[in-house]
Each structure stands twice: as C-alpha cells, then as structure tokens.
Amino acid sequence: MLSKYKDSIVYQIYPRSFCDSDGDGVGDIRGIISKLDYISSLGVDVIWLSPVYKSPNDDNGYDISDYKDIQPEFGTMADFDELLAEAKRREIKIIMDLVINHTSDEHEWFRRAKAGEEKYKNYYIIKKGKNGKLPNNWGNFFAECPWEPFGDPANEEYYLHLFSKKQPDLNWYNPEVYDEIADIMRFWLERGVAGFRCDVINVIFKESFADGEKHLALTGKEHYLSTEGCHKILQSLRRDVMDKYEAFTVGETVMVDIQKAKDLTDIERGELDMVFAFEHMECDQIGVKWFKTRFKPKKLMKILTKWQTGLDWNTCYLENHDQPRSVGRFVDSGEHREAGAKMLLGLLFALRGTTYIYQGQEIGMTNGAFESLDEIMDIESHNVDKMARTLGIINPFRWHLIKRTSRDNARTPMQWSAEDGAGFTKGAPWLKINPNYKTVNVEKEESTEDGILSFFRRLTKLKKSSDILRDGSFTEVYAGKNVYAFSRELNGKKLIAVCSFSKKEVKSPIDTSGDIILSNYEKRSAVGKLRPYEFLLIGDSREK
Numbered sequence: 001m002l003s004k005y006k007d008s009i010v011y012q013i014y015p016r017s018f019c020d021s022d023g024d025g026v027g028d029i030r031g032i033i034s035k036l037d038y039i040s041s042l043g044v045d046v047i048w049l050s051p052v053y054k055s056p057n058d059d060n061g062y063d064i065s066d067y068k069d070i071q072p073e074f075g076t077m078a079d080f081d082e083l084l085a086e087a088k089r090r091e092i093k094i095i096m097d098l099v100i101n102h103t104s105d106e107h108e109w110f111r112r113a114k115a116g117e118e119k120y121k122n123y124y125i126i127k128k129g130k131n132g133k134l135p136n137n138w139g140n141f142f143a144e145c146p147w148e149p150f151g152d153p154a155n156e157e158y159y160l161h162l163f164s165k166k167q168p169d170l171n172w173y174n175p176e177v178y179d180e181i182a183d184i185m186r187f188w189l190e191r192g193v194a195g196f197r198c199d200v201i202n203v204i205f206k207e208s209f210a211d212g213e214k215h216l217a218l219t220g221k222e223h224y225l226s227t228e229g230c231h232k233i234l235q236s237l238r239r240d241v242m243d244k245y246e247a248f249t250v251g252e253t254v255m256v257d258i259q260k261a262k263d264l265t266d267i268e269r270g271e272l273d274m275v276f277a278f279e280h281m282e283c284d285q286i287g288v289k290w291f292k293t294r295f296k297p298k299k300l301m302k303i304l305t306k307w308q309t310g311l312d313w314n315t316c317y318l319e320n321h322d323q324p325r326s327v328g329r330f331v332d333s334g335e336h337r338e339a340g341a342k343m344l345l346g347l348l349f350a351l352r353g354t355t356y357i358y359q360g361q362e363i364g365m366t367n368g369a370f371e372s373l374d375e376i377m378d379i380e381s382h383n384v385d386k387m388a389r390t391l392g393i394i395n396p397f398r399w400h401l402i403k404r405t406s407r408d409n410a411r412t413p414m415q416w417s418a419e420d421g422a423g424f425t426k427g428a429p430w431l432k433i434n435p436n437y438k439t440v441n442v443e444k445e446e447s448t449e450d451g452i453l454s455f456f457r458r459l460t461k462l463k464k465s466s467d468i469l470r471d472g473s474f475t476e477v478y479a480g481k482n483v484y485a486f487s488r489e490l491n492g493k494k495l496i497a498v499c500s501f502s503k504k505e506v507k508s509p510i511d512t513s514g515d516i517i518l519s520n521y522e523k524r525s526a527v528g529k530l531r532p533y534e535f536l537l538i539g540d541s542r543e544k
C-alpha cells in the first residue's frame with residue numbers, strides 16, 4: 001500500500017458524458033480542462049479517467065484500437081498533455097483506465113492476426129472447435145457466446161471474447177503481449193500519468209480452457225478468476241514498471257472474496273495497491289446482475305461490515321459507470337432525494353478506506369429517464385434484451401429488467417446548469433439528458449449553501465482533516481432493518497456514524513446525544529428519533 005494514495009479522494013470522469021467543448025454532443029478533453037477548477041473545488045485529489053484512447057466505441061472506449069493515441073472525438077495528444085499539466089498545477093493527479101484483458105478487433109494486432117500473421121495470431125486466444133462444436137462451454141460477461149469464428153469458418157477456429165465480439169481477449173501466455181503492455185504503461189507514465197485503474201484485471205490469465213461447471217452466467221469462470229498466472233503477471237508489472245514510477249494501481253477485480261482481495265493487495269506479494277470488490281454492489285440482485293430484487297438495507301450493511309472488518313483497506317464506492325445511480329437504488333429519488341443523497345455520501349466518507357466518487361454523485365444525479373430500448377446505447381443492455389428474448393421473456397418485462405439495470409443509467413450527461421443541453425453540450429447529446437436537469441444541476445447546487453454539493457465539500461474537508469476518519473478502526477455498532485451505525489476509533493478517540501435508510505422518521509436504536517460533528521439536517525433531531533435518511537456523525541463526549 002502506497003500511503004500517499006491511501007488518503008486520496010478519487011473522482012471518476014466518464015469523458016463521453018462529462019463536458020462537451022465543441023458542440024458535437026460528446027464530452028471531450030477540453031471540456032474536462034474547463035472544469036478543472038470545479039473539480040479542484042470539490043476537495044478531491046485524483047481523477048480516474050475512463051478510457052480516452054482511440055476506439056471504434058463498441059463499448060464506449062473499453063475496446064481500444066490504439067493504446068498510444070487519443071480518440072479524435074475526445075481531442076488530441078496535445079489536449080491530453082495540457083490536461084495533465086493543468087491538473088498538476090492544481091495538485092490533482094490523473095490515473096488512466098488500463099484495459100488489458102482485451103483489445104478492439106480493430107486494433108492493428110488483431111487485424112494482422114486476421115490477415116494470417118502467426119506472430120499476431122499468438123497475441124489472442126484462438127482455439128479449434130471440436131467436430132462442429134465450440135472449443136468449450138464458457139459463458140460471457142455480455143450475455144452472449146464468448147467464441148466467434150476466426151477467419152474462414154471451414155478452419156473451425158474461434159477467438160475468445162469474454163466481453164463483446166469486438167473485444168477479443170489477449171493471450172497472456174505470450175511474453176510478447178506482456179512486453180507490449182509494459183511498454184504502453186511506460187508510455188503514459190512517462191507523460192506524467194500517476195497510475196492506472198486496471199479493468200477486469202483478475203480475469204486476464206486463463207489457466208485452462210476446459211469446460212466449466214455449469215452456472216446461470218459465466219460458466220468457466222473458475223478457470224480464469226484470480227489465477228496464479230494473473231498474480232505472477234501483476235507482480236512482474238509492478239516490479240518492471242509501476243515501482244519505477246511510484247505509480248498507483250487500483251484493480252477492478254470481479255467476483256473476489258476477501259481472501260482474494262487480500263492476496264491481490266498484499267504488500268509482500270507486491271501486486272495492486274487496492275481493489276474494487278463488488279459484493280456490496282450485488283446486494284440487490286438474484287444470481288446475475290440483470291435480475292434485481294427489492295433493496296434491503298440490512299443486506300448492504302452486512303456486506304459492508306464484512307469487508308470493513310475483513311480487509312484492512314477498502315475502496316469505498318457506491319457508483320461507477322457500470323452501475324445504476326445510488327440515488328434511486330439505495331435511497332428514494334423522490335421527495336427525500338436530497339437527504340438520501342447526503343446520507344449515502346456521509347456513509348461513504350465515514351467508512352474506512354479510499355473514497356471513490358463518480359461524476360454527478362456530488363449533486364445527487366439520478367438514473368436515466370429512458371422510455372424504450374431505442375434510447376439506450378449500452379451494448380450490454382442490447383445483448384441482455386436479445387438473451388431475454390431467446391429465453392421467451394416478453395416485453396414489458398424485458399424492458400423493465402433493462403431499464404433498471406442498464407449501465408446507461410449512470411452515463412447520462414453531467415448536469416451543469418438548467419440551460420438547454422444541461423450546460424453539457426450546445427449540440428445534440430450522444431445520450432438522452434435526464435429531464436430533471438432543470439432542478440438537479442451544479443449551478444443550482446452552487447447557489448445553495450446547504451445543498452448536496454456543499455455537504456460533499458464538507459465531507460472531503462473533514463475526511464482530509466480527521467485522523468480518526470482516515471486511519472481509525474471500524475466497529476459495527478448497529479445494523480438493523482433501516483439503521484446502520486458504526487464507530488471509527490483512533491488513539492482512544494471515537495466517532496460514530498449513524499445512517500438511516502428509512503424515508504420515514506424512525507426511532508433511533510442508538511444514543512445520539514453526543515456532539516454532532518456533521519449532519520444532513522440543519523437542526524438536531526428530537527431525542528431518540530431519526531428523520532428520513534438522517535445522517536449523523538457524532539463525537540463521543542465520553543472520549544473527549
């Protein structure tokens with residue numbers, strides 16, 4: 001664990017939807033530069049930039065066709081260098097998204113492989129089918145078959161793609177692939193990037209290609225999740241590249257349990273600085289993420305406590321570009337949106353770990369207001385619709401399922417102001433803007449002293465200045481149907497966070513009579529009561 005990043009607060013930018021400077025409806029780097037003062041005013045110190053590399057955009061940049069160039073819609077390399085310099089001037093570091101499980105099928109390597117060059121065929125996972133059958137029975141993350149014919153169908157060769165057809169998986173058995181990727185990492189670190197968020201990093205090394213145990217989704221996963229080969233690659237990349245630049249890495253590690261997360265972040269092993277685990281994001285699903293159930297706060301609390309007590313250092317997040325918005329998911333987006341959004345932010349900052357915020361979360365943005373599949377751009381949602389169709393699920397049900405889970409829910413353009421285009425664009429936005437931009441936007445928040453944004457700024461300040469919040473231990477105090485309370489303790493000093501997940505007033509199961517350090521309500525509640533979505537950070541007077 002590199003201590004200098006441990007105390008960072010990270011703000012994720014999804015460039016396509018952040019700020020459009022040239023009116024083409026797509027966010028861009030110059031747009032980000034124009035908002036750096038705003039980002040700096042938030043009190044965050046690291047930006048995680050979702051991919052800005054050249055890409056045919058099948059999966060919004062997570063399909064890279066040139067790792068050393070910028071997507072023209074987003075700008076130029078000169079714009080990127082300016083972004084780095086301007087961020088540096090404001091003491092903000094930038095980490096890039098490193099997508100190395102797969103490339104785009106339009107990457108030169110794959111094109112040359114297709115043209116028959118053996119060297120490049122060996123960059124990908126190409127296997128023979130058996131008597132008209134696929135190489136194995138695996139599933140895929142995007143609800144489709146992971147094997148696609150490679151070249152002439154008569155050859156019965158298939159390439160593996162755990163994501164879309166346009167995202168062929170790289171062959172990490174090949175040392176040349178390792179060298180290429182290490183070189184790409186050096187290229188960006190040399191430019192001044194501080195590190196990487198490593199996309200689906202724990203699936204890169206497939207240790208066998210045998211059939212997998214049958215699962216509802218992702219049959220075959222036991223052959224590639226957090227394998228020994230993956231650990232070895234991470235150790236080498238750390239030694240050969242990351243350590244030389246004192247670079248920072250956070251791994252997106254799907255389906256990890258606490259032990260795996262510990263292994264991946266163990267200082268002695270030297271692999272990643274921290275990992276994004278997903279168990280808490282799965283608290284409202286049945287089996288696979290597209291089948292949601294009613295959110296039960298107690299389930300979320302149980303998982304949070306399990307990770308807070310099981311893993312020394314967590315990444316604390318409730319949103320990213322793949323998840324529906326937290327407002328509308330964990331709290332109501334109606335009458336009590338503001339109190340709910342603040343409570344979730346309070347909870348996040350009070351937990352032990354590095355806080356990650358996704359653009360728009362600081363103003364309580366809500367899920368997209370999509371009315372039909374035609375308005376959805378996300379490839380995953382379209383694939384899920386196809387899959388649901390083959391399962392015989394009929395339409396309003398298919399749409400209901402997609403509307404609730406689509407990743408586009410979090411990808412709607414950032415709401416800067418109440419003017420047309422939400423201050424995001426002067427043109428036609430690439431994805432439908434949420435009509436609530438008239439009332440939910442940055443400009444409005446800036447003009448309110450006690451809004452979500454000012455609460456957010458108070459939280460970043462507090463997290464930076466409070467040793468207890470930064471380093472204190474975590475102990476669960478109460479986890480009931482609707483109320484979660486935990487303490488943070490350091491050198492005999494203690495803070496208690498109380499979070500109500502109820503949209504109604506409830507009895508407080510714990511004593512809230514201490515000094516209120518921070519609350520999402522202006523005045524203190526009546527003794528023994530918690531108002532809708534009330535959040536309290538209480539200093540324990542006995543410890544004072």
Ligand code: TEU
Pocket residue numbers: 059062063099141163199200252254278281289321322323
């Ligand atoms: O996401 C990995 C991924 O599989 C997610 O869909 C994950 O299953 C989900 O968030 C858990 O609920 C990463 C990127 O974040 C995503 O945008 C890309 O589409 C994907 O990898 C492929 O690169």
